[in-house]
Amino acid sequence: xxxxxxxxxxxxxxxxxxxxxxxxxxxxxxxxxxxxxxxxxxxxxxxxxxxxxxxxxxxxxxxxxxxxxxxxxxxxxxxxxxxxxxxxxxxxxxxxxxxxxxxxxxxxxxxxxxxxxxxxxxxxxxxxxxxxxxxxxxxxxxxxxxxxxxxxxxxxxxxxxxxxxxxxxxxxxxxxxxxxxxxxxxxxxxxxxxxxxxxxxxxxxxxxxxxxxxxxxxxxxxxxxxxxxxxxxxxxxxxxxxxxxxxxxxxxxxxxxxxxxxxxxxxxxxxxxxxxxxxxxxxxxxxxxxxxxxxxxxxxxxxxxxxxxxxxxxxxxxxxxxxxxxxxxxxxxxxxxxxxxxxxxxxxxxxxxxxxxxxxxxxxxxxxxxxxxxxxxxxxxxxxxxxxxxxxxxxxxxxxxxxxxxxxxxxxxxxxxxxxxxxxxxxxxxxxxxxxxxxxxxxxxxxxxxxxxxxxxxxxxxxxxxxxxxxxxxxxxxxxxxxxxxxxxxxxxxxxxxxxxxxxxxxxxxxxxxxxxxxxxxxxxxxxxxxxxxxxxxxxxxxxxxxxxxxxxxxxxxxxxxxxxxxxxxxxxxxxxxxxxxxxxxxxxxxxxxxxxxxxxxxxxxxxxxxxxxxxxxxxxxxxxxxxxxxxxxxxxxxxxxxxxxxxxxxxxxxxxxxxxxxxxxxxxxxxxxxxxxxxxxxxxxxxxxxxxxxxxxxxxxxxxx
Numbered sequence: 001x002x003x004x005x006x007x008x009x010x011x012x013x014x015x016x017x018x019x020x021x022x023x024x025x026x027x028x029x030x031x032x033x034x035x036x037x038x039x040x041x042x043x044x045x046x047x048x049x050x051x052x053x054x055x056x057x058x059x060x061x062x063x064x065x066x067x068x069x070x071x072x073x074x075x076x077x078x079x080x081x082x083x084x085x086x087x088x089x090x091x092x093x094x095x096x097x098x099x100x101x102x103x104x105x106x107x108x109x110x111x112x113x114x115x116x117x118x119x120x121x122x123x124x125x126x127x128x129x130x131x132x133x134x135x136x137x138x139x140x141x142x143x144x145x146x147x148x149x150x151x152x153x154x155x156x157x158x159x160x161x162x163x164x165x166x167x168x169x170x171x172x173x174x175x176x177x178x179x180x181x182x183x184x185x186x187x188x189x190x191x192x193x194x195x196x197x198x199x200x201x202x203x204x205x206x207x208x209x210x211x212x213x214x215x216x217x218x219x220x221x222x223x224x225x226x227x228x229x230x231x232x233x234x235x236x237x238x239x240x241x242x243x244x245x246x247x248x249x250x251x252x253x254x255x256x257x258x259x260x261x262x263x264x265x266x267x268x269x270x271x272x273x274x275x276x277x278x279x280x281x282x283x284x285x286x287x288x289x290x291x292x293x294x295x296x297x298x299x300x301x302x303x304x305x306x307x308x309x310x311x312x313x314x315x316x317x318x319x320x321x322x323x324x325x326x327x328x329x330x331x332x333x334x335x336x337x338x339x340x341x342x343x344x345x346x347x348x349x350x351x352x353x354x355x356x357x358x359x360x361x362x363x364x365x366x367x368x369x370x371x372x373x374x375x376x377x378x379x380x381x382x383x384x385x386x387x388x389x390x391x392x393x394x395x396x397x398x399x400x401x402x403x404x405x406x407x408x409x410x411x412x413x414x415x416x417x418x419x420x421x422x423x424x425x426x427x428x429x430x431x432x433x434x435x436x437x438x439x440x441x442x443x444x445x446x447x448x449x450x451x452x453x454x455x456x457x458x459x460x461x462x463x464x465x466x467x468x469x470x471x472x473x474x475x476x477x478x479x480x481x482x483x484x485x486x487x488x489x490x491x492x493x494x495x496x497x498x499x500x501x502x503x504x505x506x507x508x509x510x511x512x513x514x515x516x517x518x519x520x521x522x523x524x525x526x527x528x529x530x531x532x533x534x535x536x537x538x539x540x541x542x543x544x545x546x547x548x549x550x551x552x553x554x555x556x557x558x559x560x561x562x563x564x565x566x567x568x569x570x571x572x573x574x575x576x577x578x579x580x581x582x583x584x585x586x587x588x589x590x591x592x593x594x595x596x597x598x599x600x601x602x603x604x605x606x607x608x609x610x611x612x613x614x615x616x617x618x619x620x621x622x623x624x625x626x627x628x629x630x631x632x633x634x635x636x637x638x639x640x641x642x643x644x645x646x647x648x649x650x651x652x653x654x655x656x657x658x659x660x661x662x663x664x665x666x667x668x669x670x671x672x673x674x675x676x677x678x679x680x681x682x683x684x685x686x687x688x689x690x691x692x693x694x695x696x697x698x699x700x701x702x703x704x705x706x
Contacts, residue, residue, distance in 0.1 A: 627643040
């Protein structure tokens with residue numbers, strides 16, 4: 001019996017099997033890189049915030065034949081209905097294609113994208129357009145397609161049309177496919193890819209078997225009648241997971257603990273006289289006036305106790321430079337610095353506001369909260385304590401006044417204990433993480449790298465200023481980064497990479513300025529000089545303008561290096577997307593522009609960028625992820641150890657060229673661990689618009705870390 005008969009026989013058996021669940025048909029990464037069946041796409045895309053890592057051994061050798069090789073695919077749902085894929089196709093892992101130019105091998109890096117058109121009602125069908133191998137130097141797999149899909153019970157039917165120049169004829173004409181998922185963990189797929197019929201199977205490991213971290217799927221291509229394959233069967237594996245879980249206001253969540261209520265109703269009645277003005281008090285009989293004065297004294301003592309407990313709770317949480325005060329309105333004032341929620345300041349603000357609602361129970365009390373950063377007022381939040389408590393307990397949208405910079409003055413404030421308790425100054429802050437130099441999909445190998453352990457020391461010393469020191473020690477590297485090999489100069493060198501004194505100022509009208517002076521190492525060259533950046537942030541945080549200049553002198557040569565750039569960023573907070581543009585003269589004297597779109601998922605992002613600079617046009621993808629817990633360990637008197645809260649890596653390729661030569665240092669600026677955007681402006685997210693768009697995270701942070 002032929003293989004196709006075996007497949008059909010197995011399908012008949014499964015068709016006769018009772019269906020145990022009528023579930024939504026799962027999405028899988030195809031052997032070609034996009035979401036789909038085996039070789040063909042469907043009209044589905046990865047969910048926003050989901051990433052997928054896939055491998056399969058079906059290599060489409062320059063579009064001419066299918067052989068046993070390696071395909072590595074990284075996919076991400078970056079927007080509602082939009083997925084991007086980066087794919088490495090290689091005959092071997094380590095063969096040197098320069099020394100063997102005539103060998104029948106390939107090593108190709110390609111970028112794919114698919115967009116699901118949103119205007120069609122979901123109960124009709126889904127329609128998507130896509131492109132494969134966009135803009136590369138050697139477009140061996142360039143394909144453009146449109147595809148529609150319709151689900152019915154446990155089936156998904158897909159059909160479309162595509163154009164490509166591949167000799168095999170794959171995806172060059174009309175294509176169609178059927179997916180059948182009789183069980184949650186099992187799917188069968190049959191397709192015609194415009195050249196051949198293919199059939200395969202998908203088996204998914206239950207999530208609970210891998211601790212609900214993600215979804216692991218094994219794939220098998222069991223049959224194909226193509227005339228361009230050395231064998232019929234191929235296999236693959238992929239793992240998908242969400243980058244974050246979006247907090248929602250209507251999520252069922254544990255209510256906040258009962259606030260400290262010391263005879264609330266009795267005190268509310270007794271303190272009613274407190275809200276009358278002094279002149280009204282003078283008009284009353286003497287005995288009554290004495291009684292009201294006595295009640296006000298009791299009120300003051302009670303509020304002092306509540307704010308003292310509030311202050312102690314904030315210090316125990318790990319916040320620094322904590323000041324807590326109140327006046328007779330009553331108005332609660334809290335000022336603090338955040339060194340524990342280093343991934344996102346919004347978590348710190350959420351915990352502080354939750355603590356106020358937990359500990360303060362005076363009727364009609366107001367609050368003002370000031371977030372400081374190395375003594376600089378960065379953001380203030382003002383509102384009603386009762387209103388915010390209702391937000392925590394019942395998800396009622398809170399009324400808050402959020403502003404940049406320093407909060408409005410509050411009169412007649414009595415401070416609890418010494419202001420700025422738990423000083424942040426002269427406490428060493430160590431950030432530990434990896435430093436990686438890599439070459440991806442070159443003629444020398446699929447991946448060459450030099451990996452080092454990097455330590456960044458930050459020592460805040462006074463208002464807006466401190467010492468920043470970075471050092472690294474190489475851990476491992478591939479042979480091509482060894483001395484005398486092609487990438488040796490770019491290998492990570494042991495020793496000091498940065499040592500600077502920095503000073504930051506908050507200027508009027510939302511302008512910030514920071515200067516680093518000291519030692520810088522770029523690759524294997526040492527410099528001394530300065531870097532200065534100036535940033536303006538609009539009141540709502542949507543617009544950000546920046547200017548960066550630097551002047552450096554070689555330590556070993558009588559020459560210098562300088563650069564000057566201007567930048568603009570727009571933050572579309574409702575969709576978690578930010579757009580960036582940087583233009584000018586860059587570090588290695590190349591001039592031009594870089595455009596980037598960042599798609600945010602919690603504290604991570606995936607970006608797509610293009611560069612048009614002197615002698616090179618490049619396109620690529622990048623990601624930034626936190627390598628530290630959402631809440632770091634608080635500092636002790638000897639300092640603090642934490643991880644890198646925004647570790648970024650990127651991969652790019654030349655566009656508009658007939659070759660894909662390695663080009664280094666294009667559109668590059670000096671990278672410092674302490675910077676305006678990274679350290680002070682919460683990666684561009686320290687704004688009222690960002691907080692209003694993420695109110696649920698305020699509440700969720702307090703509930704999780706109370």
